[in-house]
Amino acid sequence: MTRRAIVNKLMFALCGLAAFLTVSTLFLILAYLVYNGGTSISLDFFTKLPGPSGHPGGMANAILGSAEIIFFAAVIGLPIGFFSGIYLAESADPWLPAIVRYTADLLNGVPSIVIGIVVWTVMVVPLHHFSALAGGVALSLMLIPITARSTERFLLQVPRELREGALALGADKWRTTATVIVPAARRGIVTGMILGIARISGETAPLLFTSLNNEYWSAGFKEPTASLPVMIYTHAVSPYADWHRQAWAAGLVLLGLVLVGNITARMVLTQGAKRS
Amino acid sequence: MGKLAAGVTRLFAISILAITLLLVIQLWLHSYEARQKFGLGFLTSTLWNPVTDEFGALPFLYGTVITSFLALLIAVPLGVGAAIFLAELTGPKLSETLTFLVELLAAVPSVIFGLLAIFTLVPFMRNYVQPGLQRVTGGIAIFSGHPYGVGYLTAGVILAVMTFPFIISVSREALLAVPREQREAALAVGATQWEATWDAVIPFARLGIIGSIFLALARALGETMAVTMVIGNNPSIRASLFAPGYTIASVIANEFTEATGDVYLAALVELGLVLFALTIIINGLAQLLIRVTTKR
Numbered sequence: 001m002t003r004r005a006i007v008n009k010l011m012f013a014l015c016g017l018a019a020f021l022t023v024s025t026l027f028l029i030l031a032y033l034v035y036n037g038g039t040s041i042s043l044d045f046f047t048k049l050p051g052p053s054g055h056p057g058g059m060a061n062a063i064l065g066s067a068e069i070i071f072f073a074a075v076i077g078l079p080i081g082f083f084s085g086i087y088l089a090e091s092a093d094p095w096l097p098a099i100v101r102y103t104a105d106l107l108n109g110v111p112s113i114v115i116g117i118v119v120w121t122v123m124v125v126p127l128h129h130f131s132a133l134a135g136g137v138a139l140s141l142m143l144i145p146i147t148a149r150s151t152e153r154f155l156l157q158v159p160r161e162l163r164e165g166a167l168a169l170g171a172d173k174w175r176t177t178a179t180v181i182v183p184a185a186r187r188g189i190v191t192g193m194i195l196g197i198a199r200i201s202g203e204t205a206p207l208l209f210t211s212l213n214n215e216y217w218s219a220g221f222k223e224p225t226a227s228l229p230v231m232i233y234t235h236a237v238s239p240y241a242d243w244h245r246q247a248w249a250a251g252l253v254l255l256g257l258v259l260v261g262n263i264t265a266r267m268v269l270t271q272g273a274k275r276s
Numbered sequence: 277m278g279k280l281a282a283g284v285t286r287l288f289a290i291s292i293l294a295i296t297l298l299l300v301i302q303l304w305l306h307s308y309e310a311r312q313k314f315g316l317g318f319l320t321s322t323l324w325n326p327v328t329d330e331f332g333a334l335p336f337l338y339g340t341v342i343t344s345f346l347a348l349l350i351a352v353p354l355g356v357g358a359a360i361f362l363a364e365l366t367g368p369k370l371s372e373t374l375t376f377l378v379e380l381l382a383a384v385p386s387v388i389f390g391l392l393a394i395f396t397l398v399p400f401m402r403n404y405v406q407p408g409l410q411r412v413t414g415g416i417a418i419f420s421g422h423p424y425g426v427g428y429l430t431a432g433v434i435l436a437v438m439t440f441p442f443i444i445s446v447s448r449e450a451l452l453a454v455p456r457e458q459r460e461a462a463l464a465v466g467a468t469q470w471e472a473t474w475d476a477v478i479p480f481a482r483l484g485i486i487g488s489i490f491l492a493l494a495r496a497l498g499e500t501m502a503v504t505m506v507i508g509n510n511p512s513i514r515a516s517l518f519a520p521g522y523t524i525a526s527v528i529a530n531e532f533t534e535a536t537g538d539v540y541l542a543a544l545v546e547l548g549l550v551l552f553a554l555t556i557i558i559n560g561l562a563q564l565l566i567r568v569t570t571k572r
Contacts, residue, residue: 008468012365018357019366022440023374026381029392036395080288087285100289102563107296109491109559110552111498113525114299117532117548121302141295148292174281195383202385205500205525209532229387229501236391237505244395251391255384262383266376 030255037252040245045253050215050231053240059250061217062226065132068218069211069227070201072136073143077200078193080140081147085189088148089155090177101152104145115141116206124210132218132225135211139200146199150192154185191265198261202254204229228254299552307546309539318546324511324527326535331543333550335511339428339521340551343503344496346432346517347439352489354436355443359485362444363451364459364473375448382441390505393434398425398506401433406518421516426508429517434502439492446491450484450569451477487565494558498551500525524551 001009048058084100091097115138123134158181166176182189211225213234218225228250235247310318310331321332358378362371402425409419454477462472478485508520509530524547535541 004468004471008470011470011474012361015357015361015365018354019361019374022354022358022381022444023377025437026377026384029381029384029388032392032396033388080291083285083288084292087289091282091286091289093286096286096289100292102560103296104292105563106556106559107292107299109494109498109555109562110296110299111500111525111555113498113500113528114303114548114552114555117306117528117545118299118302120532121306121545122298144292144295148289172278174278178281198383202383202387204385204387205529208529212533229385232387232391233501233505236387236394247391251388255388258383258385259380262380 033248033252033255036245036248041249041252045246045249049217050226050235050246053238053242056242056246059226059228059231059246061214062228062231062250063253065211065214065218065225066201066227066229068132068221068225069135069139069207070197072133072221073139073200074197076137077140077143077196078147081144081196082151082189082193084144084148085151085155086177086182088152090173090181092173101149104148107141108145108149111205112138112142112203113205113208116209119206120209127222129222130210130212130224132211132221132223135207135225135227138206138210139203142200142203142206143196146196147193150196151185151189154188154192155181157188158184187268187271191269194261194265194268198258198265201261202229202258204233303545303549303552307542307549310542310546313539314543318543319550322513326531326537326540329537329539331539333524333547335513336522336524336527336547337550338513339431339507340497340523340525340554342428342517342521343431343435343507343523344493346429347435347496348489348493350433350436351440351443351492355440355488355492356447356485358440359444359447359451359488360473360478363448364477365469371448375445378441378444381437382445386438386499386501387505389434389438390502393430393502393506397434398430401425401430405429417515418517421514421518423518424508424520426506427516427518427520428507428514431503431507431521431523432517434506435496435499438499438502439496442492442495443488446488446566447481447485450481450488450566453484453569454480481569483565484569487562487569490558490562490565494555494562497558498525498555500529504529524548 045058046063047060049061050059051057088097088101119134119138123137124130162180162184163176166180207227207230211227213230214224214226232247232250232254235243314321314331318331319333322334323330323332324335362375402423406423413419458476458480459472462476467475503523504526507523507526509522509526510520511522514521528544528547532544535544
């Protein structure tokens, strides 16, 4: 073989090795988490409150708390993101869409811990309470740019002919958007929303100073509320072996939810592609 | 009707600008006491003493930069190599599947990386990697000291795993956006497949690849939970990569709810402001680079 052929083979092999190493990380993570989580999980995990070391109980309050926080985030974040996405895709304004698009990408890259600080200043300080609502607001601020950009992307993928057809029939621009473009892109838009929810549901840092944590059932949406990610954190860094097992169980449940969300989103999209 | 719809969606879009502005204003206002008391010296002081109310950001800046740098050192060759493989050297079907798996890796929550790192990576680093590095190098300064397992190097490794998915998926997009002719021309004049990739395709996608690295850097700088769980929580500057350290994001995560006193709290918010500025600048550059390449 010539030197060039050897270099060709060698670089091919090295790049393949890099791809193999990176992808196998996912399987390592999954295997380890399933093994440790699977041996730690029980019915108690879903039905009982957390207890002290020796009586670790379960994380029922954190599961409910996470659901509550994500619900608030979705109710606030999805509509704002959705309508912003429509604006980005459809507006004929001269320069504002480009600025909003760029800002949305920047907002998406703001470290989540910084979002936590800011929501603490605008929600927790004035209301004198850590709360599920504040946690939801923090997560919604992360959800808005994600939803806006994914909605925009899928609206732009709608074929020109559909739009032109509607316009030719005499519909105005916004009626076309509402009755033709958005319905045509709905699978993509929903996919983006599911991915967004999956992304925020594992976020821990923005909840640390907004919803805080709670060993018991939350007394209401204006009170400190437990969540699965924060519970994983507090249990993992504790010195107790039985708390560690609780953290593994919670980790398995959380990752399961996130991956199911991602895979569902993917299936929604590919099925839509097949049908059309 | 059309005017109304345009107005309403514009209002929603402007709310994105308003939220971003709100972040800046709140961070600026709530860091007032610290900015007033320490001025620019905040960035160069190594003191972090809540008892005497003296605060400096340097140990945290150092920890943040050094862990992110280590992360890139590992993630860039792995990520770019994998992206080249996925975009250039393999069939579309395998490429799609592997890319999907890499994107799943990007979806794994930070706290789960932290959980795994505490119980697997930390003991592994302590028992094998760190003593091994000391034996091989003879214990030079950056690999000196007791191998605790937690510290800059371990945080860098976990950050590398968390950032290479971004490098892979964005670099791959950039490589796929290179026109076919570019490859075919190189192959037609007798280049090997690697030479075509290296000399004809990669230069074309260069800005996008650099953009993906900046994107990964911004993620690494702001990453909180996984780092907080393995960094060792020690506000000092050490030459050894094995030493326990601290990052901006982790000190905020650990001390914010326990901070007593206005200056202490303001100092933590100011750290948040520094982190915000840092990531905005790097992300801003990344987005520009990515835009330039995907537009072509």
